[in-house]
Amino acid sequence: METIADFEVQYSQFLSPEGKPSADIPALATDTEKLLDMYRLMTETRVFDTKAINLQRTGKLGTYASCLGHEAAHVGIAAAMRPDDVLAPSYREYGAMLCRGVTMAEILLYWGGDERGSDYAGPRNDFPLCVPIATQCLHAAGAAMAFQLRGEDRCAISINGDGGTSEGAFYEAMNVAGARNLPVVFMVVNNKWAISVPIEMQTATKTLAQKAVAAGIPGIQVDGNDIIAVRHWVERALQRARNGEGACLIEAVTYRLSDHTTADDSSRYRKKEEVEAARTVEPLIRIRQYLTDLGIWDEQKEAALLDEAAAKVDAAVEQYLHTPKPDIESMFDHMYAQWPEQLEEQRQHAIRYGSTDGGSHG
Amino acid sequence: METIADFEVQYSQFLSPEGKPSADIPALATDTEKLLDMYRLMTETRVFDTKAINLQRTGKLGTYASCLGHEAAHVGIAAAMRPDDVLAPSYREYGAMLCRGVTMAEILLYWGGDERGSDYAGPRNDFPLCVPIATQCLHAAGAAMAFQLRGEDRCAISINGDGGTSEGAFYEAMNVAGARNLPVVFMVVNNKWAISVPIEMQTATKTLAQKAVAAGIPGIQVDGNDIIAVRHWVERALQRARNGEGACLIEAVTYRLSDHTTADDSSRYRKKEEVEAARTVEPLIRIRQYLTDLGIWDEQKEAALLDEAAAKVDAAVEQYLHTPKPDIESMFDHMYAQWPEQLEEQRQHAIRYGSTDGGSHG
Amino acid sequence: MRNSANTRFDMAAPMGAHMAEVTLIDALTMAMAWELEHDPRVIVLGEDVGVNGGVFRATAGLQQKFGVDRVQDTPLAEGMIAGISIGMAAQGMRPIAEIQFMGFIYPTVDQIINHAGRMRNRTRGRLTCPMVLRAPFGGGIHAPEHHSESTESLFAHMPGVRVVIPSSPTRAYGLLLAAIRDPDPVVFLEPKRIYRLNKQDVEDNGKALPLDVCYVLREGSDVTVVTWGAMTFETLKAVDQLARKGIRCDVIDLATISPIDYETILESVQKTGRLVIVHEAARTCGVGAEIAAIVAEKGMYDLQGPIRRVTGYDVVMPLFRREMDYMPSVGKIIDVIQESLED
Amino acid sequence: MRNSANTRFDMAAPMGAHMAEVTLIDALTMAMAWELEHDPRVIVLGEDVGVNGGVFRATAGLQQKFGVDRVQDTPLAEGMIAGISIGMAAQGMRPIAEIQFMGFIYPTVDQIINHAGRMRNRTRGRLTCPMVLRAPFGGGIHAPEHHSESTESLFAHMPGVRVVIPSSPTRAYGLLLAAIRDPDPVVFLEPKRIYRLNKQDVEDNGKALPLDVCYVLREGSDVTVVTWGAMTFETLKAVDQLARKGIRCDVIDLATISPIDYETILESVQKTGRLVIVHEAARTCGVGAEIAAIVAEKGMYDLQGPIRRVTGYDVVMPLFRREMDYMPSVGKIIDVIQESLED
Ligand SMILES: Cc1ncc(C[n+]2csc(CCOP(=O)(O)OP(=O)(O)O)c2C)c(N)n1
Ligand SMILES: Cc1ncc(C[n+]2csc(CCOP(=O)(O)OP(=O)(O)O)c2C)c(N)n1
Ligand SMILES: [Mg+2]
Numbered sequence A, B: 001m002e003t004i005a006d007f008e009v010q011y012s013q014f015l016s017p018e019g020k021p022s023a024d025i026p027a028l029a030t031d032t033e034k035l036l037d038m039y040r041l042m043t044e045t046r047v048f049d050t051k052a053i054n055l056q057r058t059g060k061l062g063t064y065a066s067c068l069g070h071e072a073a074h075v076g077i078a079a080a081m082r083p084d085d086v087l088a089p090s091y092r093e094y095g096a097m098l099c100r101g102v103t104m105a106e107i108l109l110y111w112g113g114d115e116r117g118s119d120y121a122g123p124r125n126d127f128p129l130c131v132p133i134a135t136q137c138l139h140a141a142g143a144a145m146a147f148q149l150r151g152e153d154r155c156a157i158s159i160n161g162d163g164g165t166s167e168g169a170f171y172e173a174m175n176v177a178g179a180r181n182l183p184v185v186f187m188v189v190n191n192k193w194a195i196s197v198p199i200e201m202q203t204a205t206k207t208l209a210q211k212a213v214a215a216g217i218p219g220i221q222v223d224g225n226d227i228i229a230v231r232h233w234v235e236r237a238l239q240r241a242r243n244g245e246g247a248c249l250i251e252a253v254t255y256r257l258s259d260h261t262t263a264d265d266s267s268r269y270r271k272k273e274e275v276e277a278a279r280t281v282e283p284l285i286r287i288r289q290y291l292t293d294l295g296i297w298d299e300q301k302e303a304a305l306l307d308e309a310a311a312k313v314d315a316a317v318e319q320y321l322h323t324p325k326p327d328i329e330s331m332f333d334h335m336y337a338q339w340p341e342q343l344e345e346q347r348q349h350a351i352r353y354g355s356t357d358g359g360s361h362g
Numbered sequence C, D: 001m002r003n004s005a006n007t008r009f010d011m012a013a014p015m016g017a018h019m020a021e022v023t024l025i026d027a028l029t030m031a032m033a034w035e036l037e038h039d040p041r042v043i044v045l046g047e048d049v050g051v052n053g054g055v056f057r058a059t060a061g062l063q064q065k066f067g068v069d070r071v072q073d074t075p076l077a078e079g080m081i082a083g084i085s086i087g088m089a090a091q092g093m094r095p096i097a098e099i100q101f102m103g104f105i106y107p108t109v110d111q112i113i114n115h116a117g118r119m120r121n122r123t124r125g126r127l128t129c130p131m132v133l134r135a136p137f138g139g140g141i142h143a144p145e146h147h148s149e150s151t152e153s154l155f156a157h158m159p160g161v162r163v164v165i166p167s168s169p170t171r172a173y174g175l176l177l178a179a180i181r182d183p184d185p186v187v188f189l190e191p192k193r194i195y196r197l198n199k200q201d202v203e204d205n206g207k208a209l210p211l212d213v214c215y216v217l218r219e220g221s222d223v224t225v226v227t228w229g230a231m232t233f234e235t236l237k238a239v240d241q242l243a244r245k246g247i248r249c250d251v252i253d254l255a256t257i258s259p260i261d262y263e264t265i266l267e268s269v270q271k272t273g274r275l276v277i278v279h280e281a282a283r284t285c286g287v288g289a290e291i292a293a294i295v296a297e298k299g300m301y302d303l304q305g306p307i308r309r310v311t312g313y314d315v316v317m318p319l320f321r322r323e324m325d326y327m328p329s330v331g332k333i334i335d336v337i338q339e340s341l342e343d
């Protein structure tokens, strides 16, 4: 027998859970402006998330998928992107979206049951939140193909979870991206759980990064709680893609500290101790410590940041709560560019019966 | 960076294209009874295939997918199986089917447009030919799950082509088989072409065997023109599965010497020289040479085998051509175990208008 | 022509032993537990059906009771779930596969139309496909995007596949048992809005109800109203209000969406001369169209006026701030029934 | 209410420059070539569409002419083809994706219903999905298993998705151009049995025909016959035979299957009082049901008798030794039209 191919999966972490450098740090790790910016976004994301859960609990928001614990992975991805790159997220990557320019009010509108939440003033070409798992991987590949065909210096990134790596669409997207050398990065945010299904039941693979081998593209695993590692490797991946070297897969290992959504009760299927242990390695602690060690962060700054974040979130909530219901006819008016007259009767029927009651969001 | 996982893909060949041992040969290679049996099946398969193409050309068979050049891969797979294992083939694995006990007349009936061709007298639990590419991988995984649940000492095997490895279903099947440790073997018969799409355009991977890495199961590449290699490794894989060690993937590299089907003209998209080169390494030559070198084969035996095979094929063709059309009501009668009376009117309508003309197969 | 003569059921169940006051979803759990208990070929599989008992709790307690083999969490891939179920069914098992929401059922379409519905026919009965594909469907629970659709008609168009929708705890229990025992594939769609809307005494006696027949929920001679799933609730409310004005309707719960028991519908239309169909799915090519077509074909001379449909609109199900404006409401149904009486 | 007043076309095309006698499939190739030539956003992709020019040769010569970027062979995965097309379309391209046969279109269903048809609405028009999904469909060419189905109604039920089926070279050219240019997704189904059945003079002038309207192929006042795709041929044969007996039918080619131009159908039924629908797909929940339902709703008082459907049966399309027994034949159509006149 002859060995005809071999593959390795590497793991990268720059900051230990305690916030100490654990490897040769990249330039990014000394760029204080970038670091502070990312930390601010991570914090705002967390404050936003906490508020959103409260809104849901008090009947002011629909079912909501928390991002608690994913802040480094999400912000790190978006921070590595250029504005005219395109993001195809799944459904809980608010850190990435906020970083890209989507507003908190838009995110709330979406989970508050209003399509206008996906009509971002911000990144006009980003794909909206995507609920059907892993389907967005193909959209990212398609976007990348559009950029390639037009000779544009742009990349696409899709994000899905560990559970999403079981869907055929995920492999199909990686395979075509490999075969056509597309400028796309597939991010897998492995938070260890797909609702109640732990990663060990999802797949027999030791890593999710190794799934790249099936597509002939590079795969790497990074500590998803280390924003420096996430951003660094996503930047490298985008660089490769822009250089015409094609696609790759990055697995960011983190943990879902919250329930799956506000409709879930994770105490049914996982141990408190596991969650408690994960809490000690969560992403904000370590970057905060690192910034403190660098001498550019302190408790005062932290308090100020939290205040600012709270104010921002409150303003967004106000805006959200005061957005009146969409017009009844809006469910018809965005269906087609060329309105089929055939449907006008239905439209009129809907208007005739249209509810005008308040603007309940819950 | 730390290496956290590594993988190798091995290649195995025992017989060189010239029929000389090219590695330490396994016990199988000296079991003359088995060897002769396999060679007979390969030859019968080829004679059958040639005849089927003729039938199509003369209007006596529908579109037909030739297996020319795949005989070692197909027969080798089935020869490794036990009768009560289950095969989920794709659409051109006649060598495997004949070896399993499906009759030539049944195969002709199928391609002659008659459902009874899939009602094998032979392996009652084998899945029929499967046209929607790669869907059968999931059936094999499901069959394996049934065996596992019932504690039966049985395995399932699916076969798909190189093109089929691009379908999500292929990865989904491997992944669940890995995750649930199912007794199933995924065979990829890589004949280098998916109709007009060459393997290089299908995927960026160097091998198809490495796609197993994505499922955390072993993958190996074998010379698919070497029936000893195919059978040996499939036997090993089945052994592993029976021992509770789970699934694996075997890529058998061969070449499609014919057009894709009788409806295809491969001269449109591939070079004559490539086909000619492949002809020199085709599977019958080498095993015949090897048997000759072993002193158990000669031209006389060859001539006798060809005569016998021709007679067998002719008898099957006769049987096929004399099978009258299925009853018109048969299109209704096998739809449901419990006949919905609602459909009786349609059934009567069909019978009223039923054609009774001849039994044209073409 | 109907498989069973006794198909007239009220919302109440008969009295008996092991009676329990249960919701529709409880009744489904009971039916699965009964069958797991009595038929070793039955297994339950899907995403989160194990420890978690399903995101709606339809399989709650089943894994604890029957073990991890009989009640299996799967990796996250619906096409896979359908495909391995077909493989198992063809090899003698009776899988009950759960798709978490109907919005995620589409990756199964290939396996269901190209294999499940064809296995028996294409092998002339050598291999068969006795499986159930369960999925909650429908709107009205303020769910996120893709969680509120009703696309039963896609499956109703597939030959060889039965589509069944219960609308009460009693029928949930009896129809799911029938679906599991049926030797052919059944897509079993569960109106999640009424999972817990009311309770009925359901006897846990393992008795299945007949498939392929309608259930008559109200009798009246003025208008025939055909509906199914959660819409039976709006429809009954509408009809009960009209009854107070002296308008009496036949209310028919279709129950088996495919094949349709059109005899029961035609008999009713013969009596009433008027037909209103209520469904939540988008109108165009919904199952209501088929019912209308059958009656326009076979019951035309009984009709005293146009056939009317009260349905979802031909638009994407709106996110929840406007979803109730999409759905057929009691008011819309009342108006259409009254209109039909003006013909 | 119709988008265009001038929708009455004969099988013959107007005279002009660049006229060529072409088959339906040639006309499709011409339309794609025109659009590739004139719109840099257009690309063609699919399995074997490149060097091989498609298994039916619909894309023959296009890669040679426009290069491997504009006319791309893809890996073998239909869900992927649909998904990347959506991604491209949302980012400003105009992909024309080929699915090799309709029997392999089902892996695209998830992407088409959950994304293509929703993209515009769910982003309030921020992102759109101007793509065409082409697929040959239908029986009667002695093809292998899974190569002969007609399941247009699955797509017709999807809000936000247009479904278009041409039935002549002229309409193939004009409707495909319109589909490519439409800012929304179009499932474009090609009746492969008539790919090469006859020729017409088609002017290669880049002129699209209107979508969302029917085309009237014959005029008569006795019976309205609605059909589409390959069945227009059987229907015209039947109608022409009946014409010799003095029976005159309106023959309406539906052309856009969704949304349905019901005004044209209703106008015709108003004149004839009789409606026969002919389609190859299985009957239950086929598009014929929707047409019948609309007429039973809006044209009831014009009807002089039951609406009738001549369709494929509710069974799996038989393998080819029996496929013609499955299909609506000229004889079946004639009988039903005559029956309808006896009402
Ligand atoms: C195709 C599909 N199937 C099922 C669901 C229901 N569902 C929503 S989230 C989820 C688990 C996803 O897990 P993972 O991919 O790990 O992402 P995470 O939620 O952990 O971020 C499931 C099953 C869905 N949204 N889409
Ligand atoms: C899902 C699906 N898509 C497309 C086809 C049409 N088709 C038939 S064979 C084929 C190529 C298959 O190539 P490969 O998997 O390499 O198998 P081979 O024919 O070479 O044995 C295609 C595209 C199909 N049968 N099923
Ligand atoms: Mg997860």
Ligand SMILES: [Mg+2]
Pocket (backbone or CB within 6 Å): B161, B162, B163, B189, B190, B191, B192, B193, B194, B195
């Ligand atoms: Mg191949």
